[in-house]
Amino acid sequence: MIKLLVFDVDGCMTNGAITYSDDGREYKSFNVKDGLAIATWIKMGLKCAIITGRSSNIVEKRAKELGINYLFQGVKRKIEKLDEILKSESLTYKNIAAIGDDLNDYDMLKNAGWSFTPNNGNDFIKDAVDTVLNAKGGEGAIREMIEIILDKENKIGEFREIWL
Numbered sequence: 606m607i608k609l610l611v612f613d614v615d616g617c618m619t620n621g622a623i624t625y626s627d628d629g630r631e632y633k634s635f636n637v638k639d640g641l642a643i644a645t646w647i648k649m650g651l652k653c654a655i656i657t658g659r660s661s662n663i664v665e666k667r668a669k670e671l672g673i674n675y676l677f678q679g680v681k682r683k684i685e686k687l688d689e690i691l692k693s694e695s696l697t698y699k700n701i702a703a704i705g706d707d708l709n710d711y712d713m714l715k716n717a718g719w720s721f722t723p724n725n726g727n728d729f730i731k732d733a734v735d736t737v738l739n740a741k742g743g744e745g746a747i748r749e750m751i752e753i754i755l756d757k758e759n760k761i762g763e764f765r766e767i768w769l
């Protein structure tokens with residue numbers, strides 16, 4: 606059973622674009638449908654983590670807004686942070702599903718019990734994961750991932766009942 610979702614940010618939770626204003630402010634866009642799915646997953650008593658290679662106040666704000674349990678930014682070796690989480694939660698790799706879109710996600714994805722990449726993920730990563738999603742990063746890929754997992758584990762009804 607999947608008990609923990611692990612997300613990369615740029616290219617998965619967002620479309621991968623990073624926009625800067627003239628005064629140096631950074632902008633990212635997140636999909637609200639992804640956000641609803643993450644918040645619902647957490648309401649079901651399950652856990653989420655963000656492990657990302659970049660650091661951004663925007664990501665910290667989004668993680669807090671959604672109630673994400675773990676946030677690690679500026680990470681070079683994501684598998685090391687994932688190992689910390691697994692130890693803290695007394696979980697094994699088979700209990701996690703992870704989504705990533707590029708080479709820095711490879712180790713994390715290869716060890717996850719169920720690995721995903723958005724439709725616009727790197728071709729090498731597409732060949733390495735269990736599931737290539739129909740949605741692109743930032744366009745509902747996280748929502749699709751969560752619904753696939755819940756459907757397979759016969760929990761999609763519980764997911765929907767939270768809002769109906």
